Amino acid sequence: MLKQLLRCLLLILLLALPAAAQQRITQSINSNWLFRKDAAESTAASVAAATGWEKVSLPHTWNAADVLDDEPGYYRGTGWYRKTLQVPAEWQQKRVYLYFEGANQEAEVYVNGQLAGRHAGGYTAFSFPVSQFIKFDGPNPASAQVLVKLSNRHNVDIPPLSADFTFFGGLYRDVYLVAASPVHFDLDNYASNGTFLTTPTVSKDAAEVVLSGALSNESATARKLTLLTQVLDAAGKTVVRQQTSLTLKAGENRRFRQPLPQLKQPHLWSPTDPYLYRVVSTISEGKAQLDELVNPLGLRWFRFDAAQGFFLNGQPLKLIGTNRHQDVSGRGNALPDALHEKDVQLLKQLGGNFLRISHYPQDPAVLQACDRLGILTSVEIPVVNAITDSEGFFQNCRTMQTEMIRQGFNHPSVIIWAYMNEVLLRLPEGIKRDNEPGRAYLKKVNQLAQQLDDLTRREDPSRYTMCVNHGAFELYQEAGLTKIPQLVGWNLYQGWYSGELPGFADYLDRHHRELPDKPLLVTEYGADSDERLHSFQPRRFDKTTEYANAYHQFYLKAILDRPFVAGSTVWNLAEFSSETRQEANPHMNTKSLLTADRQPKDAYYFYQAHLLQTPFLRIGSRGWNLRSGPAAGPDSLFCRQPVEIYTNQPAVRLLVNGRDLGTKPAEFGVVRFNVPFGNGWNRIRAQAPGQAVEDQADVEFQLLPTQLTSTQLPFTELNVSLGDQRTFSDAQLHQVWVPEQAYAPGGWGYVGGTVYKLPGERLPYGSDRDILGTSYDALYETQRVGLRQFRLDVPDGEYEVTLHFAELEAAPAAEQLVYNLAGTGAASGAAPKAGRSFSVLVNGVAALPNLGAAATLPPLQAVSFKIPVSARNGRGIILDFQPQTGETILNGLQVKRLY
Numbered sequence: 030m031l032k033q034l035l036r037c038l039l040l041i042l043l044l045a046l047p048a049a050a051q052q053r054i055t056q057s058i059n060s061n062w063l064f065r066k067d068a069a070e071s072t073a074a075s076v077a078a079a080t081g082w083e084k085v086s087l088p089h090t091w092n093a094a095d096v097l098d099d100e101p102g103y104y105r106g107t108g109w110y111r112k113t114l115q116v117p118a119e120w121q122q123k124r125v126y127l128y129f130e131g132a133n134q135e136a137e138v139y140v141n142g143q144l145a146g147r148h149a150g151g152y153t154a155f156s157f158p159v160s161q162f163i164k165f166d167g168p169n170p171a172s173a174q175v176l177v178k179l180s181n182r183h184n185v186d187i188p189p190l191s192a193d194f195t196f197f198g199g200l201y202r203d204v205y206l207v208a209a210s211p212v213h214f215d216l217d218n219y220a221s222n223g224t225f226l227t228t229p230t231v232s233k234d235a236a237e238v239v240l241s242g243a244l245s246n247e248s249a250t251a252r253k254l255t256l257l258t259q260v261l262d263a264a265g266k267t268v269v270r271q272q273t274s275l276t277l278k279a280g281e282n283r284r285f286r287q288p289l290p291q292l293k294q295p296h297l298w299s300p301t302d303p304y305l306y307r308v309v310s311t312i313s314e315g316k317a318q319l320d321e322l323v324n325p326l327g328l329r330w331f332r333f334d335a336a337q338g339f340f341l342n343g344q345p346l347k348l349i350g351t352n353r354h355q356d357v358s359g360r361g362n363a364l365p366d367a368l369h370e371k372d373v374q375l376l377k378q379l380g381g382n383f384l385r386i387s388h389y390p391q392d393p394a395v396l397q398a399c400d401r402l403g404i405l406t407s408v409e410i411p412v413v414n415a416i417t418d419s420e421g422f423f424q425n426c427r428t429m430q431t432e433m434i435r436q437g438f439n440h441p442s443v444i445i446w447a448y449m450n451e452v453l454l455r456l457p458e459g460i461k462r463d464n465e466p467g468r469a470y471l472k473k474v475n476q477l478a479q480q481l482d483d484l485t486r487r488e489d490p491s492r493y494t495m496c497v498n499h500g501a502f503e504l505y506q507e508a509g510l511t512k513i514p515q516l517v518g519w520n521l522y523q524g525w526y527s528g529e530l531p532g533f534a535d536y537l538d539r540h541h542r543e544l545p546d547k548p549l550l551v552t553e554y555g556a557d558s559d560e561r562l563h564s565f566q567p568r569r570f571d572k573t574t575e576y577a578n579a580y581h582q583f584y585l586k587a588i589l590d591r592p593f594v595a596g597s598t599v600w601n602l603a604e605f606s607s608e609t610r611q612e613a614n615p616h617m618n619t620k621s622l623l624t625a626d627r628q629p630k631d632a633y634y635f636y637q638a639h640l641l642q643t644p645f646l647r648i649g650s651r652g653w654n655l656r657s658g659p660a661a662g663p664d665s666l667f668c669r670q671p672v673e674i675y676t677n678q679p680a681v682r683l684l685v686n687g688r689d690l691g692t693k694p695a696e697f698g699v700v701r702f703n704v705p706f707g708n709g710w711n712r713i714r715a716q717a718p719g720q721a722v723e724d725q726a727d728v729e730f731q732l733l734p735t736q737l738t739s740t741q742l743p744f745t746e747l748n749v750s751l752g753d754q755r756t757f758s759d760a761q762l763h764q765v766w767v768p769e770q771a772y773a774p775g776g777w778g779y780v781g782g783t784v785y786k787l788p789g790e791r792l793p794y795g796s797d798r799d800i801l802g803t804s805y806d807a808l809y810e811t812q813r814v815g816l817r818q819f820r821l822d823v824p825d826g827e828y829e830v831t832l833h834f835a836e837l838e839a840a841p842a843a844e845q846l847v848y849n850l851a852g853t854g855a856a857s858g859a860a861p862k863a864g865r866s867f868s869v870l871v872n873g874v875a876a877l878p879n880l881g882a883a884a885t886l887p888p889l890q891a892v893s894f895k896i897p898v899s900a901r902n903g904r905g906i907i908l909d910f911q912p913q914t915g916e917t918i919l920n921g922l923q924v925k926r927l928y
């Protein structure tokens with residue numbers, strides 16, 4: 030009985046086989062590649078014999094380690110990848126393709142020594158037919174040598190020309206091998222899947238769905254084919270189907286348009302209910318199925334209105350979300366799909382409904398996740414900062430735009446195709462806005478925008494076009510960039526790079542007044558925050574969590590208050606790599622809601638409080654659970670510091686170590702308490718009265734005595750950042766650096782001198798240069814200049830004093846940075862002064878004689894000295910700073926009691 034059943038099964042399988050064997054086969058080929066860098070510019074023929082290949086698997090970038098070190102710069106050159114493929118002999122009957130999801134940025138693909146194709150641009154997919162290069166007449170399986178030459182070198186004809194992110198080189202996305210039957214859906218259409226779904230009308234009652242595309246018959250005979258398309262609901266039930274007969278001549282590629290019967294009472298797609306249908310299309314001949322494709326289908330309609338914002342399925346919907354870059358710390362841009370999906374999850378958990386996929390198309394996993402999770406998207410090509418006036422550049426832009434649109438066409442999450450980001454931020458050398466070359470350049474930019482806009486509307490009339498500008502209103506108007514696209518995106522940083530927070534609101538109102546017919550989105554806004562830096566007097570550009578919090582609180586309110594603002598996206602979801610950046614976190618951009626390894630910052634919770642529908646309450650500064658500060662007075666055992674609670678509830682009650690601090694009302698999602706922290710662990714509990722939501726945080730506090738001889742709070746250690754008004758919490762070393770203060774008897778502090786400050790208004794204090802030899806740049810970037818003493822009235826005992834220096838007077842950075850929107854010249858440096866020289870005496874001993882730029886203190890280099898010292902006869906510790914040439918300096922000071 031069993032045997033019979035098995036035989037029967039086998040028979041069924043065998044019968045099914047011929048049809049199945051004709052099906053398209055798709056497999057990733059990410060494993061077992063060899064890689065080598067090639068500064069010597071080998072050829073495909075010579076490189077095969079070269080040694081020094083490294084085993085890698087994809088996704089892979091050759092810059093992952095490059096950008097982790099302290100040194101500026103990363104390898105921008107050529108790399109080769111190679112792999113041996115085993116191709117079954119049966120595939121001789123098939124059309125074999127290599128498909129690359131993306132490779133940065135110029136690729137040449139060879140198969141068995143022959144060029145299969147070239148591709149320019151690092152962010153879109155490409156594919157090449159390779160059957161003709163495979164030697165099927167040899168052993169089975171046939172082996173094929175795949176060799177990929179890649180370069181991430183600057184190329185004036187390939188966007189981006191410059192940008193505030195790292196151009197990681199490599200085969201950093203999945204690579205696939207595809208084998209299709211000779212009769213197949215078009216495989217040669219800009220690496221799209223060859224089919225395009227449109228929904229000419231969608232309403233609550235009915236939806237029209239049309240599948241267009243092309244079929245190819247690469248066989249030697251005419252074929253009588255059936256194209257069958259079925260729409261399946263989420264349960265897998267066919268809801269509509271359409272069958273079309275076509276006869277294709279040998280070698281014919283035929284376009285088709287297949288309208289489906291009306292779909293009644295469609296289940297609509299939206300962020301709250303991202304319902305997806307599947308559209309399954311097959312080509313068959315008689316009973317044999319030759320090819321099959323599945324596309325997602327989300328039924329929705331939408332529009333933008335200049336006065337009222339965005340509407341989805343007839344309902345107003347404020348688009349709120351973030352931008353996203355495609356790198357994660359330690360991995361560069363070479364991410365497994367799961368990490369792309371995780372970011373979309375994190376945006377969903379934020380309560381966001383919108384993602385600006387910036388500044389380039391990303392891994393297919395991103396749009397897939399957006400379709401599934403209900404995140405609307407805007408996608409753009411990387412024309413950033415500037416253009417090249419060359420036919421090559423224009424052509425590459427048009428090709429990229431076409432690739433982006435055709436490859437992403439069938440994703441219901443996409444509502445906008447964009448094509449330029451702040452393209453007038455960097456006018457090329459010698460060009461000024463109001464000189465003749467300047468006017469000619471603006472005209473060229475206008476031409477390119479017009480070409481890309483026309484192309485986009487032709488390719489896909491169902492989505493909107495957008496151009497994204499920086500906050501130079503007239504300039505973009507003059508170039509026509511507020512007119513050509515259907516939507517204008519503004520990247521606004523008032524209160525960050527320049528100006529003050531209210532300037533943001535004024536700018537939005539100006540747009541509304543002067544361009545009343547043009548819908549607008551705030552495509553970027555953000556403030557850097559280093560999780561280690563905190564301040565009770567937050568200042569623009571100080572990189573503290575507290576300033577970033579205030580910034581987001583102001584911006585979100587201004588956005589929500591204005592119905593004409595269709596949407597906004599925070600810059601950025603997570604910290605990302607930008608190798609040319611300096612400042613407090615060199616090589617990183619830290620304007621984000623998440624750290625580079627995706628831990629939430631305070632602002633993430635603030636947005637959750639506004640965007641989540643369910644009761645929400647979170648204690649802020651969770652990442653700041655190691656704090657320090659001086660006791661409120663000589664007899665106090667507490668230090669009061671602010672804590673923010675983020676909630677969508679009307680009020681919050683706070684308890685600290687069981688002590689009730691009372692209930693306070695929330696203002697715009699935030700409740701502020703001044704919490705008395707005691708030495709050691711403090712347990713904070715927050716509750717929303719009458720609601721089941723609560724949160725708890727444990728904060729460790731290092732309470733500093735105000736009188737250093739205090740017996741109830743004995744002195745143990747002190748870490749001071751000079752020329753600084755921030756605290757710096759170092760969780761790893763379990764140390765907190767506190768801001769400087771002037772000496773007062775019984776306590777500690779500097780005597781004399783001033784805070785180091787660069788000219789200009791951008792930085793409140795300190796330098797914005799990368800300090801080499803440390804990952805504590807923020808500490809070394811601030812400095813007290815011209816101080817005479819540093820004193821600590823510690824009790825008698827044995828101590829260790831560590832002095833930290835960095836010479837901040839240095840030549841300006843060679844590479845002018847592009848992200849400085851205020852145009853005041855980032856990474857500035859005062860002209861180096863004639864070398865300084867000074868000595869430090871520790872309790873009268875010349876422990877550090879002749880410190881100076883010439884030998885001991887090279888510019889922009891962290892230098893530390895640890896010195897043991899005894900405090901005797903109640904004299905404490907006195908450091909005397911004695912200048913010989915120029916002024917004395919001190920960047921940081923640590924004092925620790927040993928015994």
Ligand code: GCB
Binds near residue numbers: 193
């Ligand atoms: C911008 C750019 C973006 C930068 C950002 C910043 O306007 O579009 O690429 O990263 O500003 O942080 O300066």
Ligand code: CA
Binds near residue numbers: 203366
């Ligand atoms: Ca992928």
